[in-house]
Amino acid sequence: MESALILGGTQFVGKRLVQLLLAEGVEVTIATRGKTSDSFGDQVSRVKISRENAESQQQAFQDKQ
Secondary structure: OOOOEEEEOOOOHHHHHHHHHHHHOOEEEEEOOOOOOOOHHHHHHEEEEOOOOOOHHHHHHHOOO
């Protein structure tokens, strides 16, 4: 199965991209700051990151490699 990581998948273009990928059967992970909720429920995985902190980004994605 194909997979995709979407940065900012809760609003605007990112949200639409997630919708299109899910419709194609792609396994989607959204990287989010956790400030905006989404309506994808258990259809997607989520990782919470800080855009300003590279270490938090590395930790969030360690098990995704």
